[in-house]
Amino acid sequence: MKVLYIIISLLPVVTFLNAQPRSAAVKQVEDYTTKQYTSLEKLYRQLHENPELSLHEEKTSGIMARELRTLNFDVIEKLGGHGLVGIFRNGKGPTVLIRTDMDALPLEEKTGLPYASTARGVNAAGANVPVMHACGHDIHMTVFVGTARALTAIRKQWKGTLVMVAQSSEENGFGADLMFKAGLYDSIPTPDYAIALHDNATLEAGKIGYRAGAFMASVDMMNITVHGKGGHGAAPHTTIDPVVLSAEMIMAFQTIVSREINPLEPAVITVGSIHGGAVHNIIPDEVKLQLTLRSYSPEVRQQIIAAIHKKSEHLALQAGLSPDKLPEITINEPQTPATINDTDLTNRLVHVFTQQFGKENVVEIPPAMVGEDFSRFALQDKKVPICMFWLGAVDPALVKKSKEQGTALPSLHSSTFAPLPEPTIKTGIAAMSGAALNLFGSVIR
Structure with missing residues (x-):
């Protein structure tokens, strides 16, 4: 030393x-x-x-x-x-x-x-x-x-x-x-x-x-509550599984930066937290996701937020959820510019x-x-x-x-x-x- x-x-x-x-x-x-x-x-x-x-x-x-x-x-x-x-x-x-x-x-x-x-x-x-x-x-x-x-x-x-x-x-x-x-x-x-x-x-x-x-x-902290219809893990056909829906949403989010944002514009979407369910054999009623969104351009930021809303809603409707059960999306304030x-x-x-x-x-x-x-x-x-x-x-x-x-x-x-x-x-x-x-x-x- x-x-x-x-x-x-x-x-x-x-x-x-x-x-x-x-x-x-x-x-x-x-x-x-x-x-x-x-x-x-x-x-x-x-x-x-x-x-x-x-x-x-x-x-x-x-x-x-x-x-x-x-x-x-x-x-x-x-x-x-x-x-x-x-x-x-x-x-x-x-x-x-x-x-x-x-x-x-x-x-x-x-x-x-x-x-x-x-x-x-x-x-x-x-x-x-x-x-x-x-x-x-x-x-x-x-x-x-x-x-x-x-x-x-x-x-x-x-x-x-x-x-x-x-x-x-x-x-x-x-x-x-x-x-x-x-x-x-x-x-x-x-x-x-x-x-x-x-x-x-x-x-x-x-x-x-x-x-x-x-x-x-810029940094946005986004929260998404993914709704579903819970039930017995042995009868998934009687449910609308929010865990599966969340997985589909997460994978869909990965295409926003890679396929919708101009490659010359820096942007990041990270899902940092997934919480849903309590035990092995029960499909829960909801899952909560926490995301961070990062960009330099206000236009790109808005494009990312809009794309997340669109993909979340489309996948929820595709899964059979009614319009009143679509994912709830909020962004923490204040946003960091x-x-x-x-x-x-x-x-x-x-x-x-x-x-x-x-x-x-x-x-x-x-x-x-x-x-x-x-x-x-x-x-x-x-x-x-x-x-x-x-x-x-x-x-x-x-x-x-x-x-x-x-x-x-x-x-x-x-x-x-x-x-x-x-x-x-x-x-x-x-x-x-x-x-x-x-x-x-x-x-x-």
Whole structure:
């Protein structure tokens, strides 16, 4: 382990040596972060060990609020769930918003880390479940705090208003919607830019990933109740079997993307849950399905929803069900819109990152079909350009091994996902601070 940590500690140095000459402000951020790193990793471990589920982030939110108050931010709490916002006014200039998410997932951690989570929480169904930061929101928050510390420490190097938003409940898609319903953009100076990052489970620590335009997909959570006519398992001819009907529907759904959607349009339909029946020999009266629908285009989204309705109804009628027994289809609200990065803003930040880290450490990454409610920051009445970028979080040795052996790395939302704290945290702070400084006008473009 000692040798491993020595190798890791050299990675940020190598990264910065490969970069172009940096401004004095960016150099100050890097030096400050190096001095602060022991404190930041301690914070990271604290957050990792004490995760909280969506809409339950009370203690986590308290930590974020205390950090911002210590830095003389004006803090507004309970702004949509446990969401909060900190405002730091530093003279006349642009307003830059930086956002982090705070919630964790209902998973039992199996990383074997000495600081692995053993926390438990109560999920939306009222069940007591294990909780883990399996999506790296603990990394996001640590970078968030480190960036706030660094930018306030060098406040003489920039002018403007820094808005730090810590959002509740990203994982279930509620958080951003709740913040805006609570009047987020009416409570702060209108941002000129909004930026965020997300750790990446396939990209090496020390690297930054980007994508202008389509970045993450829209997400709909669909529920279908398939009705039938139950009866004895020995006499299926006297029933209308909703289990068989559900199977037919699921197979029919697979042809929507493959045969009805333009092959050049990304789309995904996943049936993630099937529940019906209680015992071996009884055909039930109904089956419940849960689906996730993903796309980038509103037109494709509507096409998918319409096709599911049509196929479900036709198959139900074909099975002999009456019109009042057709499948019931609902979609959870709020729906998560697609995250579309502003092209000009993204290109501007890519230039900043290339200057900081070197061209070889700034990687264009294809759009992903995962979703992120950071998209909502661009979709309010007050139009704000947004950019979310990827933060490499994987030990480079593991990435190399994965490529050589053809083995998969633990993904986000995996019980074995374990980001490499250093240099991930240092790189994240340098990237986010460098981006903000540029947007404040402090870095040569």
